[in-house]
Amino acid sequence: MRPRVVCGIAAAVALFATACGSGGGGGGAGGASVTARSVPAGGFPVTVADCAGKETTMAKAPARIVTSNAASLELLLQLGVGDRVIGTGFPPGKGTLPSALAEQGAKVPVLGDKAVPKEKLLGSGADLYVDTFGAMPMMGGGATGPSEAEFAAAGIQHVYLLSTACAGTPKAARAPRTDLAGIEEDIRRLGAVTGTAARAEELVSGMEERIGAVRTALAGVPGDKRPSYFVFDFDAGTKQPVAVCGRQVANAVITQAGARNVFADCDADFKPGSWEDVVAKDPDWIQLAVRNRGSEEATRKAYDDAEAFLRSFPATQGLKAVQEGHFVRLGSEVTTIAGVRNADAVRQIAATVHPDLVKNGQ
Template sequence: MRPRVVCGIAAAVALFATACGSGDGGSASITAQPAPAAGYPVTVADCAGKETTIAKAPTRIVTSNAASLEMLLQLGAGDRVIGTGFPPGKGTLPSALAEQGAKVPVLGDKAVPKEKLLGSGADLYVDTFGAMPMMGGGATGPSEAEFAAAGIQHVYLLSTACAGTPKAAKAPRTDLAGIEDDIRRLGAVTGTAARAEELVTGMEKRIGEVRTALAGVPEDKRPSYFVFDFDAGTKQPVAVCGRQVANAVVTQAGARNVFADCDADFKPGSWEDVVAKNPDWIQLSVRNRGSEEATRKAYDDAEAFLRSFPATQGLKAVQEGRFVRLGSEVTTIAGVRNADAVRQIAATVHPDLVKNGQ
């Protein structure tokens, strides 16, 4: 994670919307519920291939941020989550999950402090990021030995934790298989494998419908596409590169990410780079502001900037008003709703072929 984009897309990956806000997260407590006993032990690996064996279903889970929290809520294991870092901002969770998500105690408005995490009483920590300095202060998280001493097993969402590491695949990410694998893996770890399969099946159905609708569109006829992270600031744009989840979302939606060829997840860019790419479509990517009115204003502000900024006002997409209004949270963060983002983008850039993008 890069400090310069801590309020933008990279922050959305880290915090799902609120590290730039001041939410207190509340003080609600959650009683751990009985977990399933079948299907264990389960063995999972980290980005380097180091394996962790889960002997029984966890009953007290801490999540590093709202991305892994939402995945657990979707899986039906939310009643076992006793705390999170980077809590979900108001309006960012699906309405069906919002009430339960709001009850999860916040252990850190940014990263969970090391001492608080180790003393939380958790038996599982679900980490969206992987081994890196923890966001919000430069301190590192617990070592694996410290996790073990506290009785906490440590697992990762590999689709995001590995994206910026040397172990990541060099080729651009073009499908959602890694995200689906994370859902299945977390389902196995929490004893909710059946629900995980339901979620993945639903994702594959939605994406498959888009893929079928766009089957006749040749690669070279698919429009070029730039994800504009308005919340990162306007002085220097951020390139969403080939390893990022958003590259897969854009590709599956029948478009071509203009920065797919940079071998990273995110990379500082320049407006000169964007002008040289002259994208056919621009996604106005903003964080949910907590209300439809406030979020709409953020989209309006992002569009107004592109229309008034000398470097961008002449771009093809700006001149023709080809904007996609779609939030950072569902585009750049691994989750079930990536499939919905695929459909929404496809319905916007290929309106004659894909319907009902909302």
Template structure:
């Protein structure tokens, strides 16, 4: 596993999947599922290295590695088949219409699910956001494919996050949400909810398309510089959102320019000197949902107060001009339907004359 400081977003349980996503192979495998002509089964899905898994029938007992996969399944209408999750969504993390159902899902691990518990869960499908990364606690690793097979568990990935940190992942910065949309389609095909998946993808594309149309006249050199300040990662060393991370796509689609898009990773520990040198026009105060509106607002207030009082950041352009975007980590750095909403919220903040109603 990468050093804990690089995985600062692990401070927010629901966020750890993306911060530490590290796939089990390389390559740029297709993320779309190949279903039978009639739209049923079998369904073929690939991992990060392009190795295919054949899903012969609709899964009845699903375990998810973290909140990202869980939320996707809830939105697809397959939540009643989820029998357990790791890295459960924190209080207030899921949207209100999903919160009650999400809270009923058994928690198999507050962080990564222990290997023995996962293999003994009775699941027939494991939706993996992480890929082949060491489990929490050191040298132990997750189950191998032979162990999954012996337990009767088929193993599929959210490729948009599981592959992002692999050495052979696409080098170019991520600038769209196609990978997240493909993950939704893949899970839709696997769970027999393909029609619902298309509805979700269409909704995302409509919201993003509206922003794209509104910003069509903004030239590249007029995009404001944007920095995601992950307050929950700590303030000693900032954790930069790099080009491979889904947040880079969110920022780009919103008509801004991620000042750390050039680092070839998903996340990278940096220094305040790096931030000062890039002097962003806007800073996102990125905090996890604290469970109540009051507590979350206080976290945003604390993040802003730090930047205003810290000697290295108090003179930054964004700080001096009060150019802060208060937007939760969950909708920015975790793959999901709400990434499209984050695009609009950021665009409404940085281009208020062109994009309205960011909420």
């Protein structure tokens, strides 16, 4: 039987992303014993490619999955295979996951507060590692992750979220990201790999329905009439702002929401900026992007603090958006990290900056 090939598209760049490496090797499991999960039959073998085009073939759906961070964990929870996830790195903070997924997500063992240590990953008993980041130094310890030969020896298949792992590769598109096609394709790839293709299509269709409604509502607004927009990453610090550039997934979210990212022309995902740069752009709207603090009260205070800074800081208090109170209170996670909820971010931004055309941004 000829393997079914699922081609990923490197179309968006997300937080912590760098170049990705090559695909993993064979099946089986090594390390600690893990109770096998029930997995669906059919639809296999499946072949997926990495950022360089190297293919990995999976003979059957995985039963024991480790994720590199909360982004890939959330996608697997959305696909309904959370019972097969036996560990994660960069675990989701309290309040980060959608309420419907939070309880199950909290039960996933944390293998590393940052990246999963190499020895722990190889000895986890996993048969699949879903990598959001791609090949890069493991954060926090300076060591590198397992080689593809080591993954193969441990019986761990290694697949990537191409929309977030391929930004630095030669084949990565250099143009600004203006849609969520790469993220939708990653959802389909994970659906194929885990045997949940039907659920993946449901998720993608839901995203397309929400985004399509916004697109239709804004069809009559010409590009040059769409408001300019700056993402203020409050948690990155106030001394030097960070520019969210054209290759970041947030640029696609902003574009689909009918706004114009003021830093869309910088050819990167993130780039250190200056307040002089922001003042020169004088955006129509500013997103107060903060991380979820784990409670509504604490998160609301973080938004209040971000707004208070912009209103009191001499360099920003005269900006058009600040003077007019044009602030969008929307979390960093749903804006800058690839996932199903990017579609909700599109709708919320659009309903805020185009209130006469788009209703119900929640």
